[in-house]
Amino acid sequence: MPEWVYDGFSYFVMAYSTIVLSSYVMFAFLAFLEHKKHNTYHDDDYTIEELKKSPYTPGISIVAPAYNEEKTVITNVLSLLSLDYPDFEVVIVNDGSKDHTLDLLIENFDLVKVPYAYVEKIKTKPFRGLYKTRSDNPAFKRLTVVDKVNGGTKADASNAGVNVVSNKFFICTDVDCVLEKNALYRMIWPTMASTRRVIAVSATMRMSNGSIVEDGKMVETRPPHDLIPLFQDLEYTRSFLIGKTALSRINAMQNVSGGFGMFDREVVIKAGGYDGDSFAEDMDMVARMIRYMCDSGEDYRVVQIPETCCWTEGPPNVKVLNRQRTRWGRGLFQFFTVHRDMLFNKNYRQYGMFTLPYILCFELLAPLIEFLGYLMVLSLLVQWAINWNTIWIAFLGLYVFAQLLTVTIISYDVWVGTSFKHRRDYLWFVLASLLEPFIYHPMNVYFSLRGYVKQILGTQMVWGNMTRKGVQSAKKPAAPTSVAEAKKAEKDA
Amino acid sequence: MDYYVLSRYAYWKYYWLILYYRLQEFPPVVRVWAIFTTICLLLMVAIVLGNFFRVLNSAADNRTIDRYREKYLERMRRIALNHRTLELSDIASELRLPKNFKMRPRQQRRFVPILLGLYREYSEKMNKANWQRLLTVLKMPAYFDDQVRSRNMRKRIIAFKNVADMDANLKEAVASRYLFTKDRKLQNMARLHAARFGTSYPFKVLLDDPNLVFTDELVIKYHNVLLYRQRNGMSMPNLIHWCNRMPVNDELRIFAINEIRLFDRKEDCPEMLSMLKGSRDERFSCALIRALGEMKYVAAEEEFCRRYLSASFTERQELATALGNINSGSKDVLKFLEDDFMQTTDYVTRMLLLRTIHDYGTIGLKAYERLKKDAPAEFAIYFEHIECKLIDSRRYA
Numbered sequence: 001m002p003e004w005v006y007d008g009f010s011y012f013v014m015a016y017s018t019i020v021l022s023s024y025v026m027f028a029f030l031a032f033l034e035h036k037k038h039n040t041y042h043d044d045d046y047t048i049e050e051l052k053k054s055p056y057t058p059g060i061s062i063v064a065p066a067y068n069e070e071k072t073v074i075t076n077v078l079s080l081l082s083l084d085y086p087d088f089e090v091v092i093v094n095d096g097s098k099d100h101t102l103d104l105l106i107e108n109f110d111l112v113k114v115p116y117a118y119v120e121k122i123k124t125k126p127f128r129g130l131y132k133t134r135s136d137n138p139a140f141k142r143l144t145v146v147d148k149v150n151g152g153t154k155a156d157a158s159n160a161g162v163n164v165v166s167n168k169f170f171i172c173t174d175v176d177c178v179l180e181k182n183a184l185y186r187m188i189w190p191t192m193a194s195t196r197r198v199i200a201v202s203a204t205m206r207m208s209n210g211s212i213v214e215d216g217k218m219v220e221t222r223p224p225h226d227l228i229p230l231f232q233d234l235e236y237t238r239s240f241l242i243g244k245t246a247l248s249r250i251n252a253m254q255n256v257s258g259g260f261g262m263f264d265r266e267v268v269i270k271a272g273g274y275d276g277d278s279f280a281e282d283m284d285m286v287a288r289m290i291r292y293m294c295d296s297g298e299d300y301r302v303v304q305i306p307e308t309c310c311w312t313e314g315p316p317n318v319k320v321l322n323r324q325r326t327r328w329g330r331g332l333f334q335f336f337t338v339h340r341d342m343l344f345n346k347n348y349r350q351y352g353m354f355t356l357p358y359i360l361c362f363e364l365l366a367p368l369i370e371f372l373g374y375l376m377v378l379s380l381l382v383q384w385a386i387n388w389n390t391i392w393i394a395f396l397g398l399y400v401f402a403q404l405l406t407v408t409i410i411s412y413d414v415w416v417g418t419s420f421k422h423r424r425d426y427l428w429f430v431l432a433s434l435l436e437p438f439i440y441h442p443m444n445v446y447f448s449l450r451g452y453v454k455q456i457l458g459t460q461m462v463w464g465n466m467t468r469k470g471v472q473s474a475k476k477p478a479a480p481t482s483v484a485e486a487k488k489a490e491k492d493a
Numbered sequence: 494m495d496y497y498v499l500s501r502y503a504y505w506k507y508y509w510l511i512l513y514y515r516l517q518e519f520p521p522v523v524r525v526w527a528i529f530t531t532i533c534l535l536l537m538v539a540i541v542l543g544n545f546f547r548v549l550n551s552a553a554d555n556r557t558i559d560r561y562r563e564k565y566l567e568r569m570r571r572i573a574l575n576h577r578t579l580e581l582s583d584i585a586s587e588l589r590l591p592k593n594f595k596m597r598p599r600q601q602r603r604f605v606p607i608l609l610g611l612y613r614e615y616s617e618k619m620n621k622a623n624w625q626r627l628l629t630v631l632k633m634p635a636y637f638d639d640q641v642r643s644r645n646m647r648k649r650i651i652a653f654k655n656v657a658d659m660d661a662n663l664k665e666a667v668a669s670r671y672l673f674t675k676d677r678k679l680q681n682m683a684r685l686h687a688a689r690f691g692t693s694y695p696f697k698v699l700l701d702d703p704n705l706v707f708t709d710e711l712v713i714k715y716h717n718v719l720l721y722r723q724r725n726g727m728s729m730p731n732l733i734h735w736c737n738r739m740p741v742n743d744e745l746r747i748f749a750i751n752e753i754r755l756f757d758r759k760e761d762c763p764e765m766l767s768m769l770k771g772s773r774d775e776r777f778s779c780a781l782i783r784a785l786g787e788m789k790y791v792a793a794e795e796e797f798c799r800r801y802l803s804a805s806f807t808e809r810q811e812l813a814t815a816l817g818n819i820n821s822g823s824k825d826v827l828k829f830l831e832d833d834f835m836q837t838t839d840y841v842t843r844m845l846l847l848r849t850i851h852d853y854g855t856i857g858l859k860a861y862e863r864l865k866k867d868a869p870a871e872f873a874i875y876f877e878h879i880e881c882k883l884i885d886s887r888r889y890a
Contacts, residue, residue, distance in 0.1 A: 037508040114878075117844065117877075191709070414547075
């Protein structure tokens, strides 16, 4: 290979990494300002107290699609029903489960099919029925179960949920997610405090692998002790506490996680709901919501709140991680083919002029550039033409910078109110951070590239089931497993 | 051999010189990376040490608060719950503060969470005079004055919040300086304070500000302020006049109408009805309709029916609900509702009309049965939906 190719690539990589590192520093600084503002103006107890007694507190609906979740559905629904908020409803969408998910729900919550006048505001697979409880338990009254034909995607099930929610705001989550007891207060507050219309709110999500959960409630938060979930926990924390918080500050949020996010129902319906064909349906929907707001000339905000509100079980092994990240990679590629007209389009404000170009350059293209870098190093190694002095100091610099970012997120996490019981748990983060560049990062590069290739080749992709190992339980879940038990629990209550 | 003890500065200088001369022989890219790595390392150490000391300080602070709580909480509770109004000297002796105990801001800050907890728990039962005197003995008013006057933004806001939360006193002159400050949060806190404790025109600033941004957060807070004033027998504002004053923010006008509804001020209904007749703003009209409906102002029915046919779907839904709330048993109204049920094209409006007819007393139920018999087959599900007791009545909006 001619020498100018190596030189050109070296200069390109130098410039590219300088911009990436500068953007990380800028994001960390913006996140610092946002956390400072949040800590100055926000008081959780005060907010909860105000919202609890006010007649103006808006209602919230929680939409949780369930597909073949018979093992965990009862405990998780009980957990959702036990959230603390004056006015909320839980809508579980049974997406044509092949197991006993619906039967268990009917039996445990004493459900009965009701004649519901269903209006399909967003197109979904056929609706089969809506179930409500006959029980006098006020908590159970909040539950609505929607049964529909399987649509093959979470998007379709979520859309069916959106069609029946009765509140202005709804939270979209997974039935296996463990929510913080005060999550709803935290989520609704930005919509009330903002002077602009808040169309979506995102909260920090963490891994539940390793934590202790009792009756679907988080008893003790611990970092995962397995490497793959631990890496992801670190990655999520970094993304939420630095990346998304910084983007939220300049109102340029790229995504509200499908695992836990709150949306304005009216805007979601007008934007067409989730797209079942998209592999990154959450990012796609946020883009369409922003498109709708910008096209109709309305002012909007997408907000990230720093507190941890949700724990989800991350892929426990490389196989599941591969499936997840390949899908994400494919989704990102697909996203840019669908929404390319928003790129560098000033009509879409910060989103079009900053967020999308940033994601294109530093998220979509990054694995490709990194892969080329590996090839270059390999080629130089074969020729024994590597400048070791440069390579080791550059690697050391990047490695130390990665550790600095980890230390920064740990301090931000402590600042916004740590969820870990012991501060020594952060040592697991340090361990993950030390190993991440050698193990996790190269894996992700490979999985993303695999996703791009699959998208380009148009390979048929099946939504695989997430294999769950289940979180640690302090004791056996006390969820009633029959009507008799449910009635007994009701009586006790 | 002589050893020299170098100053810390000299060590740094030595390090940088080594770095500089060692790196002379390397290309610029290596030098840049070396400096970058050093800066990252230094920042990392600074952050780690900063966190370490912050955690240590907060742990020490919490220990002191616990000690204070253990020592004084019970005594404070006894004072606050004492039915007999105590003198300042009695309170001081009851508290048994050490003789050399100087009330410095640091000590007072530690009393704040204890006092807040106490007030939150016993505010209903406590002797308010004793409580105020207890705060005076602990010099809390002076502490809050100082916090609001000369501390940073965060402390000022927290001080305002604490004053409201423990019903403490703050000099009006101190609070009023922030009524027009540029920082909106601080401005709002100062205005809320003025509204809560003020005696002469407490809401004047709110009404006179043409640039007012009235968020939902403020709606909740001002509602609490009004509740506080009502509970403590303080003068209440004439809310209906807020709607006529110029320049009043639209949100504030809607808030005023909603408050009239929540405080059930039936005497304002005639004026609200005349406002509705002249109103063209949809949101304001909806607030008026909802208020008149919930306060069961029968005289508004005629205007509701007159307005209905030219109204938007949102307003029609409010009107249908309001007519259902008034539930005067008027046959004309029922006939009107029935006619519109067959004509309307909007699903939500149709469901609301059906619900209103169903709940409109015995004559409503008869009309409902008649409609059910005459309605086309595709409407059957609506009737079943309305009749089902298990479905939440708002689950069609």
